Amino acid sequence: MTSIAKPPVAHPSARRNGLGLTVRDYEGGMSTLCAGCGHDSVTAAIVQATWELDLPPHRAAKMSGIGCSSKTTAYFMKQSHGFNSVHGRMPSVTTGASAANRGLIYIGVSGDGDSLSIGLGQLSHAIRRNVNMLYVLENNGVYGLTKGQFSASADIGSTSKQGVANEQPPIDPVLLALTLGATFVARSFSGDKQQLVPILKAGLAHRGFAIVDVISPCVSFNDHEGSTKSYAHTRAHGAEEVHTDFVPLRREITLPDAAADVSVVQMHDGSSVRLRSGRGEHDPTDRAAAYAHVAGCNARGEIATGLLFLDESGREMHDHLHTVPTPLVDVPYAQLCPGSAALDALMTEFR
Amino acid sequence: MTSIAKPPVAHPSARRNGLGLTVRDYEGGMSTLCAGCGHDSVTAAIVQATWELDLPPHRAAKMSGIGCSSKTTAYFMKQSHGFNSVHGRMPSVTTGASAANRGLIYIGVSGDGDSLSIGLGQLSHAIRRNVNMLYVLENNGVYGLTKGQFSASADIGSTSKQGVANEQPPIDPVLLALTLGATFVARSFSGDKQQLVPILKAGLAHRGFAIVDVISPCVSFNDHEGSTKSYAHTRAHGAEEVHTDFVPLRREITLPDAAADVSVVQMHDGSSVRLRSGRGEHDPTDRAAAYAHVAGCNARGEIATGLLFLDESGREMHDHLHTVPTPLVDVPYAQLCPGSAALDALMTEFR
Amino acid sequence: MSGINDFAFKMGTVNGTGSASANGLLMQSIFRMGIPVTGKNVFPSNIQGLPTWYEIRVSAEGYTARPTEIDLVVALNPASYAKDIATVRPGGIVVHDSSFPLDPALSRDDVTFLGVPFGAMCNQAFTRDRDRTLLRNSVYAGTLGALLALDMAIPEQMLAERFGKKPAVLKANLTALKLGYDYAKAHFDCPLPFHLERMDATRDSILIDGNSAAALGALYAGATVGAWYPITPATGLMEAFKAFCERYRVDPDTGHRRYAILQAEDELAAAGIAIGAGWAGARAFTNTSGPGISLMQEFIGLAYYTDIPCVFFDVQRCGPATGMPTRTQQADLLSLAYASHGDTKHPILFPANPHECFDMSVQAFDLAERFQTPVFVALDLDIGMNDWMVPRLAWDDAFRPDRGKVLDADALAALPRFSRYRDVDGDGIAARTLPGSGAKGAYFVRGSGHDQHAAYTEDSAAYQEVMDRLARKFAHAAEAVPQPVIRLQPGADVGLVTLGGCDAAVREAADRLRDVGVVADVMRIRGFPFGAAVRDFLERHEKLFVIEQNRDAQLRSLLTIELGVPRDSMIPVLDYAGLPLSATAVVQGVTRHLTGVPA
Amino acid sequence: MSGINDFAFKMGTVNGTGSASANGLLMQSIFRMGIPVTGKNVFPSNIQGLPTWYEIRVSAEGYTARPTEIDLVVALNPASYAKDIATVRPGGIVVHDSSFPLDPALSRDDVTFLGVPFGAMCNQAFTRDRDRTLLRNSVYAGTLGALLALDMAIPEQMLAERFGKKPAVLKANLTALKLGYDYAKAHFDCPLPFHLERMDATRDSILIDGNSAAALGALYAGATVGAWYPITPATGLMEAFKAFCERYRVDPDTGHRRYAILQAEDELAAAGIAIGAGWAGARAFTNTSGPGISLMQEFIGLAYYTDIPCVFFDVQRCGPATGMPTRTQQADLLSLAYASHGDTKHPILFPANPHECFDMSVQAFDLAERFQTPVFVALDLDIGMNDWMVPRLAWDDAFRPDRGKVLDADALAALPRFSRYRDVDGDGIAARTLPGSGAKGAYFVRGSGHDQHAAYTEDSAAYQEVMDRLARKFAHAAEAVPQPVIRLQPGADVGLVTLGGCDAAVREAADRLRDVGVVADVMRIRGFPFGAAVRDFLERHEKLFVIEQNRDAQLRSLLTIELGVPRDSMIPVLDYAGLPLSATAVVQGVTRHLTGVPA
Ligand SMILES: Cc1ncc(C[n+]2csc(CCOP(=O)(O)OP(=O)(O)O)c2C)c(N)n1
Numbered sequence A, B: 001m002t003s004i005a006k007p008p009v010a011h012p013s014a015r016r017n018g019l020g021l022t023v024r025d026y027e028g029g030m031s032t033l034c035a036g037c038g039h040d041s042v043t044a045a046i047v048q049a050t051w052e053l054d055l056p057p058h059r060a061a062k063m064s065g066i067g068c069s070s071k072t073t074a075y076f077m078k079q080s081h082g083f084n085s086v087h088g089r090m091p092s093v094t095t096g097a098s099a100a101n102r103g104l105i106y107i108g109v110s111g112d113g114d115s116l117s118i119g120l121g122q123l124s125h126a127i128r129r130n131v132n133m134l135y136v137l138e139n140n141g142v143y144g145l146t147k148g149q150f151s152a153s154a155d156i157g158s159t160s161k162q163g164v165a166n167e168q169p170p171i172d173p174v175l176l177a178l179t180l181g182a183t184f185v186a187r188s189f190s191g192d193k194q195q196l197v198p199i200l201k202a203g204l205a206h207r208g209f210a211i212v213d214v215i216s217p218c219v220s221f222n223d224h225e226g227s228t229k230s231y232a233h234t235r236a237h238g239a240e241e242v243h244t245d246f247v248p249l250r251r252e253i254t255l256p257d258a259a260a261d262v263s264v265v266q267m268h269d270g271s272s273v274r275l276r277s278g279r280g281e282h283d284p285t286d287r288a289a290a291y292a293h294v295a296g297c298n299a300r301g302e303i304a305t306g307l308l309f310l311d312e313s314g315r316e317m318h319d320h321l322h323t324v325p326t327p328l329v330d331v332p333y334a335q336l337c338p339g340s341a342a343l344d345a346l347m348t349e350f351r
Numbered sequence C, D: 001m002s003g004i005n006d007f008a009f010k011m012g013t014v015n016g017t018g019s020a021s022a023n024g025l026l027m028q029s030i031f032r033m034g035i036p037v038t039g040k041n042v043f044p045s046n047i048q049g050l051p052t053w054y055e056i057r058v059s060a061e062g063y064t065a066r067p068t069e070i071d072l073v074v075a076l077n078p079a080s081y082a083k084d085i086a087t088v089r090p091g092g093i094v095v096h097d098s099s100f101p102l103d104p105a106l107s108r109d110d111v112t113f114l115g116v117p118f119g120a121m122c123n124q125a126f127t128r129d130r131d132r133t134l135l136r137n138s139v140y141a142g143t144l145g146a147l148l149a150l151d152m153a154i155p156e157q158m159l160a161e162r163f164g165k166k167p168a169v170l171k172a173n174l175t176a177l178k179l180g181y182d183y184a185k186a187h188f189d190c191p192l193p194f195h196l197e198r199m200d201a202t203r204d205s206i207l208i209d210g211n212s213a214a215a216l217g218a219l220y221a222g223a224t225v226g227a228w229y230p231i232t233p234a235t236g237l238m239e240a241f242k243a244f245c246e247r248y249r250v251d252p253d254t255g256h257r258r259y260a261i262l263q264a265e266d267e268l269a270a271a272g273i274a275i276g277a278g279w280a281g282a283r284a285f286t287n288t289s290g291p292g293i294s295l296m297q298e299f300i301g302l303a304y305y306t307d308i309p310c311v312f313f314d315v316q317r318c319g320p321a322t323g324m325p326t327r328t329q330q331a332d333l334l335s336l337a338y339a340s341h342g343d344t345k346h347p348i349l350f351p352a353n354p355h356e357c358f359d360m361s362v363q364a365f366d367l368a369e370r371f372q373t374p375v376f377v378a379l380d381l382d383i384g385m386n387d388w389m390v391p392r393l394a395w396d397d398a399f400r401p402d403r404g405k406v407l408d409a410d411a412l413a414a415l416p417r418f419s420r421y422r423d424v425d426g427d428g429i430a431a432r433t434l435p436g437s438g439a440k441g442a443y444f445v446r447g448s449g450h451d452q453h454a455a456y457t458e459d460s461a462a463y464q465e466v467m468d469r470l471a472r473k474f475a476h477a478a479e480a481v482p483q484p485v486i487r488l489q490p491g492a493d494v495g496l497v498t499l500g501g502c503d504a505a506v507r508e509a510a511d512r513l514r515d516v517g518v519v520a521d522v523m524r525i526r527g528f529p530f531g532a533a534v535r536d537f538l539e540r541h542e543k544l545f546v547i548e549q550n551r552d553a554q555l556r557s558l559l560t561i562e563l564g565v566p567r568d569s570m571i572p573v574l575d576y577a578g579l580p581l582s583a584t585a586v587v588q589g590v591t592r593h594l595t596g597v598p599a
């Protein structure tokens, strides 16, 4: 969580977004992660995505647990409130914040230890409740901050820096999310900003729980041969399946290599996502197909990346709760307290 | 957990099993559950299964969490040690017991609240570790002991006794277990002893984590129209897919209606399971097929029952741990303590 | 010591057979006769089939503590016959079902047995099994009506209110009631020497349980987010909150709800949700019992160290571990006061009855926001789940929530710089901003070491500055929490100190002690940390008794730690049997010490 | 006050650059010169790039507490230059990298600056970036060797041991070492006034960290099941246990392991695993720190209430919440002593150094099984992670584990009936059976209310009988836990009371206090509950100071609660800065109170 004030050097890009803000306005404190840590690339992608989306910083809330990955919420959007909570419990804190103030955009950042070990239950139930948030899982197969123990996502046969091989089957957050009914499921790679940024934007625009599993190598403890979360391994085995290209209504952005086989999915907030199926293997709106596809890739030792499943018809937590459109924090006290007359009347029922 | 000494009335069946024990020897204290509770039927099935298996009572350990379902470990095998632990944490207690004494046969009983809400993380990680145990999940869609709140397995649209409908998607323990790599996954129904008993026997013989999701209606809070865990609903929608017929080497037992399409799977302990695919829809040794099949049934509003997936090649926790064959509790102290000479030698390395 | 409007009776039945409603009917009828009455439900931790008891005490003087002497028992559960018959005082009465012969071994010659063929009568009068079981309850209610001279118009009226829409059910119940009544009239000389006579002592009172009252407090305090995980005996609190919200907080046209109730996956999540909501600016709470408090420890420490408001209701049950979930105790005091690892201290409120549950629930939300910290309200099963006779709850429409130091846009703009944890006023409370308030007010909440600007730190001085502020803040809370209720008597030679639900028994005990020549002042502590008033009382009394419902004298420990009052100057009177406290237990505890022999 | 073999120096570097090994090399070399030495690592909670410090104290008298005065600083991290230069005592020395000019603003005229072109020299001597960074550490080690008159044969020898198999690496390191040494010799007059001279005071000692020593204790005690979840500063304990097991508990032929180490999914699971294993009959343990203790509360209560043996190592760090994970504190005392809701109390052992970590680790397993209860060993980051100079660990091969009352087949057969919780011997300890022992010994463990036969109960008397037995059992533990170490001085007028890692500083402080005329007896508490010896010491001293490392005087609270010693008769001396305690802090705390002015 260390955060050092950034030295005032002018940022290359002074370009301004729809709100007149520069990319710099979406940055945070200086990172204290290891030089070359995948997480820093994800942070950069989040900065880029929020800037491109014209996301008003004061409307965002940054949520995280504990871990190197969870520290990164301090490294972007310094103009937004942030909550670095306890290990593995960020989902519940965000659930509560969202219940209280549905007007904010919640950006959660977690790690594989934080999400799949101690936090597995909370992650699963946040998915089930369909809490309206972006959940970025920076997945490096290890516990970075505690110096490289295996996490539950470490693949069988993957060897830690000490050269000991992991023997337990990994938990794939993508298959888990699909099984638990997640309405937005994607996977990307910290080294592939071109794919990651549009996915993050789509996730931010999604109404409901949007989970993005980002393979984000730990250079200190897991980025070496034998690790299936290393740059090398992911580049070699990353089988991109669906490109995402987010299109806000205001101004169209297209990836340089945008092309054929495009299925346009209407996002709840009116904007749309253009999905291109790399090999046209599966329909990203078909849960069963998505599951089969991802499981198939895993079986082949490939990693399915891209926006893997999307259901814009899902009902988010507030739909289940039937809460008022106004954030509860903004409902005036007068509308909350029934007053003395009501109480007097009620008392007669207790006699 | 209530357990009242049983009045000494002679039990109908005085038949003796291979150990010379009667069914009565496998019973426990008198149940204090509601008359007609599905859990009592499951208890009876466990008694039957362990008796038929000639399971030596002193070699069994009964493990549970908290709930009406978890109470039932007091209602069978009174000659065995039992551990009624804390809510949702039985998997870890059993993991520890198994680590210490791999010589015992662990029978875990839990409920849907105990397993899928507070206990979801521990259940998932026990599956991942492949702890060698039978895990019976008595699934009634509600928190019985706390008077009928919805559990995470309550189906959408299912209405509780107060007539309020559940709005969140249910968690299907079978799909979850398949996703997490469980090596024995089955589902049955408390009302179908004929199917349940052989499944329990197969699960007991399985080497590794055997999960049996048993639809076990709560008569007090959930067995009424609108509940998808009711007797009526399950009888109407239970689409039996695979019959299980357990065959110990000593003496063959066959279900009256045993018949064609039989695939025999060799169990690790030398015994074998004969699987009959009701509609021959899927191969119970193919995880992907099993998942697709169960998900398909769910989509059709059917409940896939039977032994749905089996992998006898899986390595259980002790294989991962490389522990000695002798239970650790039986390893003599002399083989644990390196002694003074070793310590003196070691000390030189700390200078 | 029994007499007109001064006696106690008890029903021994099987749970899940519907006796609860009949028992409630009886108690409420007595209440409506204007006579002070108390009911204690002693039930098992299962759903159906085990022994359960309901004790009703009638007291013209208005004593509401659990009775020690039972004048009459209605023994309807063979499984508990022996125990039930044994509890009747010499000269008392046993009403039993004479449909079956009573085992002679059970009879006592110092009590009167009144046999009533409840079973037989029901089988004759009703055909459906369900009715035969259910209506038996109305039959014994009728019998008691006759024996105790209950004004039968009242129960009849109440049944009418209850079953107005179901004439058949109503008719059946009235028939059953009459069956029991007539049988008693015909076979026994009614009323008994101890019986009921109209009074006018309940006009300004209500019958309510503490869970419902606390829920009403949350409703009126403006709480909008409730997170919980079901657990006895706390469940009723959130269920009541839900019911009240559905009634007062739903837009009739749109069906939109001005509240959010989340049934979490466990207590850790419930705490996290409440804390997340508190951080976001909502008045949020969670309700639980001992096991939940243990599971919430980590999150409690986070909220403490990051100054986040949140209200925790702990409806205490009998510990440790799962313990006896349907028995009462006050044994979580240390767990609450110093909850979580590291140096932590938390305010606690101790309501003594449902009326205080309402008031203190409201205060808890104000205190939590004013002090920006977790605040606990410590109920217990007896207060939470039993119906108590208390004054009607009242509300002052002038009330406005005390949100504490929350900076709005203008206040923020006026500041040169916003430092989340700077103690500007010297009271240890630093102003906060809410998420969404913009760049200048943005800060980063972290459970890791932070300085007064909320920046990460590993610097000793910066760390200690925050810790010292938190200690200052806690000290300031001592005068803000509810102050003790002190009852002084001229010439008092001992001081009785207690808290929460022990109140009724201790006050009654003080009266009885006076009769045996022990004049006692009474102080009931209502809040933690302890203020000057508590210290003074302790210092002013030579001989102190601390009466509480746990094994380890936890309240006494808190007094010793926080006030420095020597432990051994406070004699512990401990009751941890799991049942509501009786005056006799207190009198005995005190006199045993004073005289060496029990009273 | 510095001189030959009596001084302290400090390295300020960047973490993740390999300085740790050079610092260790220096410390160990001094140790091998026979001179008492201590090293304290003050590091950040991240992996790479932040300031980190290593303090080495040389003390002929054998004082091992953290030094207060720094005679020499090696300032190699520009980010902490200012802070580092400021910590040098007047007249002290700053060694810095003269490859770059030093900001004049940083210079002090009361200290000597010795510039060494570490960077430049490395760039010249080595080509690969990696080497240029890594070997700089060996260069400053060489410089210090010259300045402090280190016997260079020793570090050279150690490098040879370390890199024997990598001649190239060895050569490079030796070159670097020489570079630094020669530069110093050439440019400064070596050695400095304060420097090293061979002694023979470490022959019977070792350098070891508490985590490793505790792990060795678990190994020798016969622990077979270790469950944990990674957390600083406790991680090293299980990693060491694993390393020792791989060395001493693996069958060379089959590769079979006579141990099971489980990295759990979280601390709740780790506790559950350890408790399940303890129930099954293994010696099981878990290691964690504050946040883990909070998460384990529910399970701890279960083990307490069901009489299950289990050992918990709490390597305390700076709380509350996540707090400062790489700083030390003793602030979990209350959380451990009364862990879990309801009435609970637990034995705790307080090792003062790695040597005691070994002994007490063994004792903890005996006590846990003998008393059938969770036993805590409270280390802290300073003890757990720093290398301490302590006597060699020794083992008596006559040792046999005390398994406590476990019934074997014959004992069981001899019994008329087995009642799991019957207190036959009156010591509160009831005999247990292990799963698998057969029908007669079979019983049902339940966290819910149970009687002495382990049967479910909701009966007050049956419940209380078990609770009272547990209280008796705890009381008996008072004389079984390690007794206090008491050091009396003739004519002492004050008593210093402390625990754990404060020991070294308090003993040193006692000596220094004597020099200023304050004669103090010292009692170091080593176990909870407190026995007669602790009580006597407290009663025998008019003026008591309780020295501990937390904000809220938690040890003093325990003494007040458990022994009834008036709180205010014990003056708290509190240090919660997160760093190892220094004698000066203690001397000041005491004298400030006695004289009103700091020493
Ligand atoms: C309750 C608790 N247990 C353990 C820890 C120690 N801890 C800090 S971070 C971490 C794991 C982080 O792993 P991951 O979430 O994958 O993050 P990464 O560092 O790999 O990005 C652990 C175990 C803690 N802070 N809190």
Ligand SMILES: Cc1ncc(C[n+]2csc(CCOP(=O)(O)OP(=O)(O)O)c2C)c(N)n1
Pocket (backbone or CB within 6 Å): B066, B067, B068, B069, B070, B087, B110, B111, B112, B113, B114, B115, B138, B140, B142, B143, B144, B145, B146, B151, B218, C229, C230, C231, C232, C267, C291, C292, C295, C322
């Ligand atoms: C930590 C904790 N929280 C809550 C409870 C209360 N509680 C007891 S059983 C139960 C739920 C049981 O549901 P399930 O596991 O489905 O069992 P069922 O009664 O339906 O068979 C709960 C919430 C508890 N005992 N412990």
Ligand code: SF4
Pocket (backbone or CB within 6 Å): A032, A033, A034, A036, A037, A038, A039, A068, A069, A140, A144, A145, A217, A218, A219, A220, A221, D047
């Ligand atoms: S340890 Fe790994 S995960 Fe943590 S900051 Fe360094 S590279 Fe990143």
Ligand code: SF4
Pocket (backbone or CB within 6 Å): B032, B033, B034, B036, B037, B038, B039, B068, B069, B140, B144, B145, B217, B218, B219, B220, B221, C047, C048
């Ligand atoms: S409440 Fe439901 S689950 Fe519990 S015993 Fe009764 S029927 Fe069974």
Ligand SMILES: [Mg+2]
Pocket (backbone or CB within 6 Å): A111, A112, A113, A138, A139, A140, A141, A142, A143, A144, A151
């Ligand atoms: Mg990770």
Ligand SMILES: [Mg+2]
Pocket (backbone or CB within 6 Å): B111, B112, B113, B138, B139, B140, B141, B142, B143, B144, B151
């Ligand atoms: Mg259930």
